[in-house]
Amino acid sequence: xxWAIMSITLQAMxxxxxxxxVLYQLxxxxxxxxxxxxxxxxxxxxxxxxxxxxxxKDRHVDALALLxxxxxxxxxxIENVELRYLRIQLLIKAERWKDARDATVQxxxxxxxxxxxxILRYFDTIFLPVQDDADLKGSENLTEARSFIAELVQKEGKxxxxxxxxxxxxLEKRVQEKIGDNKEMVMNLxxxxxxxxxxxxxCFEDLSxxxxxxxxxxxxxxxxxxxxxxxxxxxxxxxxxxxxxxxRFERFVGLQVKLRSADAMALVxxxxxxxxxxxxxxxxxxxxxxxxxxxxxxxxxxxxIDVHRDTKSYFPLLNASFMLERALSASKHNYQxxxxxxxxxELLGAFNCxxxxxxxxxxxxVQHDTMSHFISDRASSFGLFNEAxxxxxxxHEIYHSNTAETPEMILQAYKYSTFSKMQEFIEFQSRLExxxxxxxxxxxxxxxxxLKEDSVTRALTWLQQELEINTLKFxxxxxxxxxxxxxxxVMLNWNPKDHLSVETLTRPAPQPGHEWMTLFTLVPxxxxxxxxxxxxxxxxxxxxxxxxxxxxxxxxxxxxxxxxAEEIKLGKIIFQVAKVFQVLSQAIVAQNSNSPTKEDxxxxxxxxxxxxxxxxxxxxxxxxxxxxVIPWQTFHILTTVVETAGYLNIVNQCLQNLITTKASKKxxxxxxxxxxxxxxxxxxxxxQAVQTDIDGLKNVVxxxxxTTGLIYELCDGSALDFVxxxxxQMLITxxxxxxxxxxxxxxxxxQQEAVSRMV
Amino acid sequence: MSSLRQFKATDxxxxxxINLDSLTETYNISFYLSYLARWPDLFSVQCTPSSTLMxxxxxxxxxxxxxxxxxxxxxxxxxxxxxxxxxxxxxALLELVSEYPYDGYFVDLFVRKSNKVAIEMYTQFGxxxxxxxxGYYSGDTTEDAYDMxxxxxxxxxxxxxxxxxxxxxxxxxxxxx
Numbered sequence: 008x009x010w011a012i013m014s015i016t017l018q019a020m021x022x023x024x025x026x027x028x029v030l031y032q033l034x035x036x037x038x039x040x041x042x043x044x045x046x047x048x049x050x051x052x053x054x055x056x057x058x059x060x061x062x063x064k065d066r067h068v069d070a071l072a073l074l075x076x077x078x079x080x081x082x083x084x085i086e087n088v089e090l091r092y093l094r095i096q097l098l099i100k101a102e103r104w105k106d107a108r109d110a111t112v113q114x115x116x117x118x119x120x121x122x123x124x125x126i127l128r129y130f131d132t133i134f135l136p137v138q139d140d141a142d143l144k145g146s147e148n149l150t151e152a153r154s155f156i157a158e159l160v161q162k163e164g165k166x167x168x169x170x171x172x173x174x175x176x177x178l179e180k181r182v183q184e185k186i187g188d189n190k191e192m193v194m195n196l197x198x199x200x201x202x203x204x205x206x207x208x209x210c211f212e213d214l215s216x217x218x219x220x221x222x223x224x225x226x227x228x229x230x231x232x233x234x235x236x237x238x239x240x241x242x243x244x245x246x247x248x249x250x251x252x253x254x255r256f257e258r259f260v261g262l263q264v265k266l267r268s269a270d271a272m273a274l275v276x277x278x279x280x281x282x283x284x285x286x287x288x289x290x291x292x293x294x295x296x297x298x299x300x301x302x303x304x305x306x307x308x309x310x311x312i313d314v315h316r317d318t319k320s321y322f323p324l325l326n327a328s329f330m331l332e333r334a335l336s337a338s339k340h341n342y343q344x345x346x347x348x349x350x351x352x353e354l355l356g357a358f359n360c361x362x363x364x365x366x367x368x369x370x371x372x373v374q375h376d377t378m379s380h381f382i383s384d385r386a387s388s389f390g391l392f393n394e395a396x397x398x399x400x401x402x403h404e405i406y407h408s409n410t411a412e413t414p415e416m417i418l419q420a421y422k423y424s425t426f427s428k429m430q431e432f433i434e435f436q437s438r439l440e441x442x443x444x445x446x447x448x449x450x451x452x453x454x455x456x457x458l459k460e461d462s463v464t465r466a467l468t469w470l471q472q473e474l475e476i477n478t479l480k481f482x483x484x485x486x487x488x489x490x491x492x493x494x495x496x497v498m499l500n501w502n503p504k505d506h507l508s509v510e511t512l513t514r515p516a517p518q519p520g521h522e523w524m525t526l527f528t529l530v531p532x533x534x535x536x537x538x539x540x541x542x543x544x545x546x547x548x549x550x551x552x553x554x555x556x557x558x559x560x561x562x563x564x565x566x567x568x569x570x571x572a573e574e575i576k577l578g579k580i581i582f583q584v585a586k587v588f589q590v591l592s593q594a595i596v597a598q599n600s601n602s603p604t605k606e607d608x609x610x611x612x613x614x615x616x617x618x619x620x621x622x623x624x625x626x627x628x629x630x631x632x633x634x635x636v637i638p639w640q641t642f643h644i645l646t647t648v649v650e651t652a653g654y655l656n657i658v659n660q661c662l663q664n665l666i667t668t669k670a671s672k673k674x675x676x677x678x679x680x681x682x683x684x685x686x687x688x689x690x691x692x693x694x695q696a697v698q699t700d701i702d703g704l705k706n707v708v709x710x711x712x713x714t715t716g717l718i719y720e721l722c723d724g725s726a727l728d729f730v731x732x733x734x735x736q737m738l739i740t741x742x743x744x745x746x747x748x749x750x751x752x753x754x755x756x757x758q759q760e761a762v763s764r765m766v
Numbered sequence: 767m768s769s770l771r772q773f774k775a776t777d778x779x780x781x782x783x784i785n786l787d788s789l790t791e792t793y794n795i796s797f798y799l800s801y802l803a804r805w806p807d808l809f810s811v812q813c814t815p816s817s818t819l820m821x822x823x824x825x826x827x828x829x830x831x832x833x834x835x836x837x838x839x840x841x842x843x844x845x846x847x848x849x850x851x852x853x854x855x856x857x858a859l860l861e862l863v864s865e866y867p868y869d870g871y872f873v874d875l876f877v878r879k880s881n882k883v884a885i886e887m888y889t890q891f892g893x894x895x896x897x898x899x900x901g902y903y904s905g906d907t908t909e910d911a912y913d914m915x916x917x918x919x920x921x922x923x924x925x926x927x928x929x930x931x932x933x934x935x936x937x938x939x940x941x942x943x
Contacts, residue, residue, distance in 0.1 A: 123815050208846040209847055209850060371794075377780075408795055412794065425804065492779045494780070
């Protein structure tokens with residue numbers, strides 16, 4: 008019977024808001040009948056009843072009655088951590104302030120003084136009843152709150168819980184916001200909190216929201232106070248933890264941003280020195296534990312990332328990678344070091360190095376949906392198509408698992424009558440099924456699978472027979488219903504609130520989203536249409552229009568564009584040749600049927616030539632000058648040219664096929680054929696230019712050249728102590744050669760791809 | 767300070783700060799969801815005020831007769847939130863739930879014989895070594911496990927406490943319930 012009610016409830020939840028919903032009422036009636044028969048006896052059954060009531064508007068009083076009534080007592084609802092909290096929420100909604108306050112006080116004094124959500128609800132019972140902020144000042148509520156929290160603080164013994172202390176800060180912060188004149192109190196509490204908990208790693212996170220609320224002078228003042236009281240002691244593990252927290256706060260309040268290069272370098276040196284000083288203290292640590300000074304190394308890397316962004320030089324990034332590798336060798340499992348390294352290697356164009364680190368992170372199952380973007384975003388750009396495919400295939404497994412496993416788990420919830428979990432499981436399934444990352448990696452897979460087909464014939468076959476377009480949607484409704492599960496907050500970040508996070512700053516290109524997904528949906532769909540030589544229909548015109556608006560200049564100039572300049576260029580080129588296909592296809596149909604609207608062949612060829620010229624203009628680019636470093640950007644340019652060449656080969660073949668298989672009057676299109684041939688010559692030139700560029704780059708990254716060139720330049724007269732130190736030379740050489748190795752791999756592969764596409 | 771609440775299926779999208787740590791294993795979907803489906807109140811999580819997940823514990827209830835008990839399958843705290851008493855809070859909740867509604871006699875867990883830090887921590891929480899399980903942990907090196915137990919109210923005679931339990935050796939197949 009409960010199963011039936013659950014099923015109806017699930018259906019009720021799926022009714023769009025605003026529409027009449029009798030299902031809830033039906034479920035409630037069935038539930039009420041069971042209840043009157045005394046059959047509602049378990050926590051899960053009670054939760055189901057509550058779900059039904061709370062799914063309807065303004066039923067919180069009834070829900071409360073249920074929780075506090077016979078069924079609640081019978082099932083001991085109050086001992087269930089979720090129902091206990093739910094009751095408090097409902098009491099607040101029903102404005103039963105005293106009851107709510109008593110309930111929260113009981114939990115905080117008897118069960119857990121650290122429970123933050125209960126503390127917040129306690130504050131609700133204090134602040135919400137006071138309508139006017141002006142009344143707050145002398146109100147009983149405030150007095151009571153202050154005394155209660157002070158009591159909680161008093162009770163904390165030798166190993167104090169942080170809850171009550173942070174509650175004090177929260178309370179006084181709210182008073183400051185509502186009444187004002189409380190800044191000094193807040194500041195004193197902040198400093199006192201640091202005094203007590205400053206050696207705990209979580210102290211930074213605990214206080215950062217409050218520090219973010221201070222104005223610049225106050226925030227700087229806070230850091231100064233901390234420095235004054237603690238000095239620069241860094242002898243014990245506790246000292247180090249305190250100093251690291253202070254350094255985090257200093258970065259957070261802006262004291263490490265907009266530094267001049269020289270100052271930044273000096274600070275990097277200082278942090279590295281502190282890192283090295285902390286190492287001996289960790290000599291007996293287990294291999295799975297992190298070194299005490301690791302965050303100094305990471306902070307040094309953050310500074311170098313800033314310098315790289317300011318100076319546009321890649322040397323700071325290289326130096327950061329060496330230092331992080333050194334730190335990683337002493338702290339093999341520090342995943343935060345690994346995350347920064349992965350991004351730095353990607354910025355440096357060294358895919359093999361990035362993969363090497365990523366593969367040590369043991370990212371599995373659901374983590375593929377949330378974390379794989381670190382390695383799979385635009386993975387094709389490095390020119391290592393097989394390696395990229397491997398990463399993408401293994402990440403895609405989770406979506407198959409979801410389809411196979413999750414429905415079974417929903418049935419399990421039914422089996423055990425765990426009603427509270429059913430909707431949750433359904434939501435979980437949906438989040439994976441409709442994952443944005445799934446679509447993005449899917450599009451990247453399609454690009455790579457196409458890139459793998461290095462002959463025109465094979466590529467055409469792939470387009471015709473293997474590429475399925477049912478899932479290749481791009482309409483607004485589809486895009487907006489994708490769910491973004493990507494984890495972009497796991498990377499350590501102590502940047503000021505108004506600054507971009509480290510995760511954002513270390514992206515080689517803007518994060519792919521709807522626009523990016525749309526571009527790489529339109530391209531394969533257009534190509535597939537052409538491969539089948541399908542006549543021009545509404546669908547084709549729709550695709551072309553969509554592409555046109557995607558690459559329109561106003562989108563392009565927007566800062567928020569997700570597309571790189573090369574991707575926009577690719578889009579524009581495909582647009583032009585899509586028009587050529589359209590013009591030619593329609594001209595052939597008109598000529599075949601001798602339609603009265605058929606145009607003069609000369610006009611057809613002239614229009615086609617205009618489009619081809621537009622493409623040739625877009626293909627023009629400056630040769631790549633090597634500076635010793637081959638960053639992501641360079642590989643991205645080269646790979647996109649090769650990818651575009653592959654698409655153009657297909658298009659040119661399809662255009663020729665159109666004439667040979669569809670035109671009844673082939674001689675009419677002789678001039679078009681000639682134009683196509685000429686255009687193919689330009690395409691070959693573009694590929695030739697890639698090969699020339701690669702030849703030049705290969706020269707520069709040969710190991711011998713790296714040793715005498717890049718490595719020498721990095722070390723000679725470096726402002727960084729780490730780089731000048733003789734004991735680090737071997738590591739620097741080893742890592743630079745590994746990066747060079749990865750570059751060479753990419754270059755060799757790209758050259759082969761370029762050669763194979765010369766038709 | 768943290769919020770202690772029941773783990774939700776969707777928390778799996780947000781647990782990377784915990785699970786990226788090398789000592790924490792990430793299992794497939796079925797593993798987590800099957801626990802949630804069957805013992806939702808034995809799977810709890812600690813969150814920061816900004817809803818970052820700091821730690822979680824997975825438990826189940828099993829056994830027959832006087833062996834009916836709560837079991838800690840996994841307990842893990844993200845590196846930066848260690849030594850804050852989070853494990854204690856979660857264990858206390860698990861023990862409470864093992865008593866009501868599960869009405870178990872004791873709570874038990876397995877820990878590596880060499881994991882002195884963990885053994886000390888559980889001892890502080892009121893657990894004692896009940897027996898040793900030969901070769902329980904496989905992998906690069908095989909290692910014995912200690913089955914540590916804490917008696918609950920229902921274990922009136924404290925049968926789940928054994929003197930010198932570490933000398934009481936059993937085979938892995940004997941620990942199936």
